[in-house]
Amino acid sequence: MRIKNICCIGAGYVGGPTMSVLALKNPNIRVTVVDINEERIAAWNDSELDNLPIYEPGLKDVVKEARGRNLFFTTEVEKAIDEAEMIFISVNTPTKTYGKGKGMAADLKYIELSARQIAKVAKSDKIVVEKSTLPVRTAQAIKDILDHTGNGVRFQILSNPEFLAEGTAIQDLMDPDRVLIGGEESDDGKEAIDALVDIYATWIPKEKILTTNVWSSELSKLVANAFLAQRVSSINAISELCEVTGADVREVSRAIGMDSRIGPKFLQSSVGFGGSCFQKDILNLVYIAKSYGLKEVADYWEQVILMNDHQKIRFAENIVSKLYNTVSGKKITFLGWAFKKDTNDTRESAAIYVADALLNEQAEITVYDPKVSEERIYADLDYLNTRSPEENRRLLKVALNPYQACKSTHAVAILTEWDEFKSYNWEKIYESAVKPAFVFDGRNILDSQSMREIGFQYQSIGISNLNKI
Numbered sequence: 001m002r003i004k005n006i007c008c009i010g011a012g013y014v015g016g017p018t019m020s021v022l023a024l025k026n027p028n029i030r031v032t033v034v035d036i037n038e039e040r041i042a043a044w045n046d047s048e049l050d051n052l053p054i055y056e057p058g059l060k061d062v063v064k065e066a067r068g069r070n071l072f073f074t075t076e077v078e079k080a081i082d083e084a085e086m087i088f089i090s091v092n093t094p095t096k097t098y099g100k101g102k103g104m105a106a107d108l109k110y111i112e113l114s115a116r117q118i119a120k121v122a123k124s125d126k127i128v129v130e131k132s133t134l135p136v137r138t139a140q141a142i143k144d145i146l147d148h149t150g151n152g153v154r155f156q157i158l159s160n161p162e163f164l165a166e167g168t169a170i171q172d173l174m175d176p177d178r179v180l181i182g183g184e185e186s187d188d189g190k191e192a193i194d195a196l197v198d199i200y201a202t203w204i205p206k207e208k209i210l211t212t213n214v215w216s217s218e219l220s221k222l223v224a225n226a227f228l229a230q231r232v233s234s235i236n237a238i239s240e241l242c243e244v245t246g247a248d249v250r251e252v253s254r255a256i257g258m259d260s261r262i263g264p265k266f267l268q269s270s271v272g273f274g275g276s277c278f279q280k281d282i283l284n285l286v287y288i289a290k291s292y293g294l295k296e297v298a299d300y301w302e303q304v305i306l307m308n309d310h311q312k313i314r315f316a317e318n319i320v321s322k323l324y325n326t327v328s329g330k331k332i333t334f335l336g337w338a339f340k341k342d343t344n345d346t347r348e349s350a351a352i353y354v355a356d357a358l359l360n361e362q363a364e365i366t367v368y369d370p371k372v373s374e375e376r377i378y379a380d381l382d383y384l385n386t387r388s389p390e391e392n393r394r395l396l397k398v399a400l401n402p403y404q405a406c407k408s409t410h411a412v413a414i415l416t417e418w419d420e421f422k423s424y425n426w427e428k429i430y431e432s433a434v435k436p437a438f439v440f441d442g443r444n445i446l447d448s449q450s451m452r453e454i455g456f457q458y459q460s461i462g463i464s465n466l467n468k469i
């Protein structure tokens, strides 16, 4: 089956970049990305490419080439569904904030709405592709909704989870480790799988395209994130042990990572992982395990989250303790607010939780992030509901210049590993800071020796001064 028209519901961090690359690589397929958020669609259509709703290296060039040729962004959801033979669902699936499973389960209301909209509009057979990250067996629910339209339209449901990481999305999409496609084990199922394989095969070697049954595909996405996050929590657990024993976590990472069975990636100790996926997907996995009565399985994975919460709080507590047990009225500068470098996404960023803990201690925080807006930073803090929006704006300021942000500061805390932080004039920052001047490097990106030579009290994660005595 040759696909000529694709619709993608959801123009977010996944739908936007994924469909842009898919359109770029398949000029003969018309790809229409739809969203109910008018502002977002307008930003995707902005003639000024710097105004795209997502900051992602390389994205501008891809959009520039494909947009208007065979890539379109629109709010006309029904028209795009009607015209497409294949529909990707790429809507958000956040952790539930209400009712049964609150704080654990994935909220599937946007998925269900999308399925109902497809059911309502479809007049011809469609392949529906789950691109969002979903609990295992969601395809069954989607199929139930679609199969009860009573209008004779036939649907095939595929699972095609996305593995891109933000900040490297374009690179990950251009050259993924693998593409995973799960489908029904029937002739129609195989035909649908083949149609999607053909689309990816225009730029991805066939041996990297893995096909499985639907449930394995859905579950693999949650498991991949759980394994990745588990590595970060494991090394972060060891970072605390390093600090009390004189071992250096960077050396430990290197030593264990050289074992080819362990491998070197994802062993970077930090202030804690953030992002919209890790916590949400592990909580979802824990919830699923619990719902099947698998207590030990649930407890095992929950520990990854508990360790991460501990790492964020430990970082904040260390700042308070090093600043002579009080930060009340003291200026503390945050360099970075995004959950990792090269993205403007702040969802679940460790910075939010560290800031909240320090504001509880009445610190006065000034934030500088090269890509995150002031509006976003306040929205993140207000969302926690710890204090009033007025109080958040009184205690936390956002600076547009890093040197301004660091002026007269008691401590600089590095929350995101932006490359530009490494090339700052740290002597200048030291001069303008209150002495003794502290730097808490939550990403271990600065050189400890030169920072100490400048005069800073420099603290990093998983490295103590014990070996220097």
Ligand SMILES: NC(=O)c1ccc[n+]([C@@H]2O[C@H](COP(=O)([O-])OP(=O)(O)OC[C@H]3O[C@@H](n4cnc5c(N)ncnc54)[C@H](O)[C@@H]3O)[C@@H](O)[C@H]2O)c1
Pocket: 009, 010, 011, 012, 013, 014, 015, 034, 035, 036, 037, 040, 077, 090, 091, 092, 093, 110, 113, 114, 131, 132, 133, 134, 162, 163, 164, 165, 166, 276, 277
């Ligand atoms: N962000 C990532 O790096 C990443 C990577 C892999 C997988 N995922 C998964 O992909 C999914 C989407 O994530 P995201 O980060 O792109 O989310 P997002 O919030 O950035 O985008 C989702 C978009 O869907 C739109 N939407 C919701 N309901 C809609 C409807 N009924 N009709 C039309 N549009 C609708 C929203 O307005 C929003 O713009 C999630 O399940 C997530 O877990 C995310």
Ligand SMILES: O=c1ccn([C@@H]2O[C@H](COP(=O)(O)OP(=O)(O)O[C@H]3O[C@H](CO)[C@@H](O)[C@H](O)[C@H]3O)[C@@H](O)[C@H]2O)c(=O)[nH]1
Pocket: 133, 162, 163, 164, 165, 166, 167, 225, 228, 232, 265, 266, 267, 268, 269, 270, 271, 272, 273, 274, 275, 276, 277, 278, 339, 340
């Ligand atoms: O060694 C490491 C690696 C990562 N992190 C942190 O972990 C978080 C997540 O980073 P990363 O995984 O690179 O970014 P995401 O965009 O969250 O991507 C993850 O989540 C996506 C959404 O499901 C998946 O598609 C990706 O495969 C998966 O890597 C960030 O806060 C990083 O700073 C560390 O602290 N140490």
